[in-house]
Amino acid sequence: MTDLFCYGPDIEALADLAGDFDLRSPVDTRTWYRQAWETLAEALGFPQQLAAELDRRRGAREWVTTTHEAGMAAFMMRMRQTRPAVTDPQASTQLTVIEQMTSVSRARGELWRVTVDPTTLESGACYEEKDGGLSRAFYPDTTPGYFGEGWPGPPPRAESRCGWETPLVLHFGTFPWVYSSRLDAGGPGLRWISPSLAPALEGFHVVASLLQPEANLQQDARQVVGIYRHFAAQTAPLIARVPGPQGRTVGQLFQRDGLLHVHQGSLHVAGLEGPRGYLPASAFNYIVQRFASFFAVRRATLRALAWAPEMKRLVANTSDPCLRGQVEEVARAG
Amino acid sequence: MNRGVWVTLGTALGVAGIGGALLYSRRASAAGLPYPAPAPDPGPTPIIELAPLPKASEVAGDLLRNWGDTPSDLRALLMTMEEVSRIEGSSRVFAVIAYRESRFVTAAHNGNAAAEQDERDSSRRAYDNNKGRNPPLKYGEQAANFGSGGLFGALAPYFLWTGVPEVGKKAPLLNAPPELLFQPRAAAFGAAVYMQRLLAHYRVDDLADIKVGWANPGLLGSGRGSATYHDVRARFLADAMTLGIDLTDAATIPPKLDASAWPGVPAVFAGLVGALPKELA
Numbered sequence: 001m002t003d004l005f006c007y008g009p010d011i012e013a014l015a016d017l018a019g020d021f022d023l024r025s026p027v028d029t030r031t032w033y034r035q036a037w038e039t040l041a042e043a044l045g046f047p048q049q050l051a052a053e054l055d056r057r058r059g060a061r062e063w064v065t066t067t068h069e070a071g072m073a074a075f076m077m078r079m080r081q082t083r084p085a086v087t088d089p090q091a092s093t094q095l096t097v098i099e100q101m102t103s104v105s106r107a108r109g110e111l112w113r114v115t116v117d118p119t120t121l122e123s124g125a126c127y128e129e130k131d132g133g134l135s136r137a138f139y140p141d142t143t144p145g146y147f148g149e150g151w152p153g154p155p156p157r158a159e160s161r162c163g164w165e166t167p168l169v170l171h172f173g174t175f176p177w178v179y180s181s182r183l184d185a186g187g188p189g190l191r192w193i194s195p196s197l198a199p200a201l202e203g204f205h206v207v208a209s210l211l212q213p214e215a216n217l218q219q220d221a222r223q224v225v226g227i228y229r230h231f232a233a234q235t236a237p238l239i240a241r242v243p244g245p246q247g248r249t250v251g252q253l254f255q256r257d258g259l260l261h262v263h264q265g266s267l268h269v270a271g272l273e274g275p276r277g278y279l280p281a282s283a284f285n286y287i288v289q290r291f292a293s294f295f296a297v298r299r300a301t302l303r304a305l306a307w308a309p310e311m312k313r314l315v316a317n318t319s320d321p322c323l324r325g326q327v328e329e330v331a332r333a334g
Numbered sequence: 335m336n337r338g339v340w341v342t343l344g345t346a347l348g349v350a351g352i353g354g355a356l357l358y359s360r361r362a363s364a365a366g367l368p369y370p371a372p373a374p375d376p377g378p379t380p381i382i383e384l385a386p387l388p389k390a391s392e393v394a395g396d397l398l399r400n401w402g403d404t405p406s407d408l409r410a411l412l413m414t415m416e417e418v419s420r421i422e423g424s425s426r427v428f429a430v431i432a433y434r435e436s437r438f439v440t441a442a443h444n445g446n447a448a449a450e451q452d453e454r455d456s457s458r459r460a461y462d463n464n465k466g467r468n469p470p471l472k473y474g475e476q477a478a479n480f481g482s483g484g485l486f487g488a489l490a491p492y493f494l495w496t497g498v499p500e501v502g503k504k505a506p507l508l509n510a511p512p513e514l515l516f517q518p519r520a521a522a523f524g525a526a527v528y529m530q531r532l533l534a535h536y537r538v539d540d541l542a543d544i545k546v547g548w549a550n551p552g553l554l555g556s557g558r559g560s561a562t563y564h565d566v567r568a569r570f571l572a573d574a575m576t577l578g579i580d581l582t583d584a585a586t587i588p589p590k591l592d593a594s595a596w597p598g599v600p601a602v603f604a605g606l607v608g609a610l611p612k613e614l615a
Contacts, residue, residue, distance in 0.1 A: 042407075045397075048390050048397055251439060264384070265518070268405035
């Protein structure tokens with residue numbers, strides 16, 4: 001049996017939120033990827049750019065790669081229209097740190113959440129302010145939040161030049177909501193843009209890559225399951241207070257099919273107050289959709305193990321025991 | 335809506351009540367003959383469902399450049415207002431106005447809380463001072479007691495009389511309840527018509543003057559240069575900065591808006607609202 005039950009029945013249900021598709025069916029695959037990217041683009045504010053980029057590629061045959069390329073191009077256009085929010089020195093440090101962190105974490109199969117002792121990095125994850133002082137290039141996101149119970153230690157091995165007392169933790173699987181305890185409506189990662197540099201593109205590249213079978217299979221899903229279950233447990237009491245669609249009134253927040261909606265109003269100005277901070281409705285939906293899409297792709301690729309030799313090669317050295325079990329089962333079945 | 339949240343809006347909207355009266359009083363003196371009194375007790379107000387918010391795919395205009403922090407799911411509505419009204423550059427100005435009037439909450443309501451008597455006074459004054467000179471409102475008393483609200487902070491009676499100067503008794507909202515203000519497409523219709531009237535009938539020197547007229551058209555005439563006039567202008571310019579909309583970006587907003595291509599109230603209503611249920615039409 002090649003499915004997601006190894007991860008738990010809640011994960012199978014989660015994947016259903018994003019819909020099912022068969023990688024052998026070009027129509028199925030094209031439809032799913034288009035919808036997944038449209039959802040992503042709607043949430044991050046570049047649906048027109050995505051539509052234009054997809055339209056330019058409408059004659060393409062390999063739709064997984066095509067939607068990825070179109071999406072990346074559209075997001076780049078979106079960021080070009082975004083006001084710089086950080087300085088070039090900060091962006092430069094961010095860019096270098098993200099590249100280093102993702103490179104190491106990719107090899108470990110842990111791209112969803114990456115952690116590092118900032119003092120082991122050449123930059124120290126610090127950048128120089130205009131007055132010559134040093135500041136941290138990222139938010140020290142270590143208090144209990146929606147993605148985990150916090151990361152108080154171990155403390156950095158060396159003394160930080162800019163005040164790091166905890167590891168640097170970034171959640172690329174839900175980029176631009178990269179911090180566990182700072183879920184604002186816009187997504188902090190979208191502010192990683194300076195007059196000359198756009199570290200946001202690197203962050204977006206990671207979250208987008210998890211929609212592709214290759215990167216998806218390289219990710220140890222146990223990490224994703226753990227973060228999802230924490231998120232689900234923390235948000236469940238908040239979501240339980242939101243009414244269903246029956247009898248909804250104009251401007252009211254309601255829930256349907258696991259997501260939040262505002263009847264005749266903006267999702268971007270709605271949210272829920274929780275003990276771990278404000279939870280914007282748009283961030284909640286986006287985060288749930290990222291988890292759901294990840295497991296929908298995982299499910300489709302697991303099924304492909306039976307007929308696609310390249311998939312088996314991709315998971316040959318996986319550290320994910322569920323994935324290993326699926327490969328062995330497929331091998332036994334011949 | 336809690337008064338604490340809307341305390342900054344209340345001031346502007348209170349002024350809007352007086353201004354709206356002036357706008358409508360001009361129309362009434364031109365109309366001449368009085369209209370009959372409204373029918374009493376129209377019964378319970380019906381629930382109206384208009385089409386959902388427009389999607390990005392339904393507009394041609396750019397939804398990325400120079401929108402600042404305007405919620406991305408409202409930009410297509412604001413752009414539809416610009417495209418349907420043919421007032422080039424108006425979408426971002428509408429965004430700045432909506433930021434001030436409702437903070438982009440479509441169901442924003444000033445007048446529903448005990449402490450919001452001034453808003454109810456404004457809508458009552460608007461109704462009482464103009465009902466004899468305008469076509470009757472089916473839900474006139476409810477509108478008089480409603481206060482103001484919606485995305486653009488309109489006073490209910492004026493909202494329901496939208497289009498009367500242009501099409502008289504064929505104005506499309508005369509039979510609608512004031513709660514229609516909360517439907518963003520209907521609020522958008524009211525705002526587009528109001529913008530056009532300001533641009534066509536008042537001296538509007540620049541973008542900030544539009545917001546002055548929104549608060550009180552009288553400030554564009556004898557009130558021009560007063561402390562209130564300058565306050566409203568300063569607040570509008572500050573709101574644009576806070577929101578992140580560059581009013582000097584000529585690629586998206588001309589220095590002066592022009593309503594000369596206005597297609598008329600019926601076309602704007604059709605483009606923004608579509609059709610109301612037949613019992614309200």
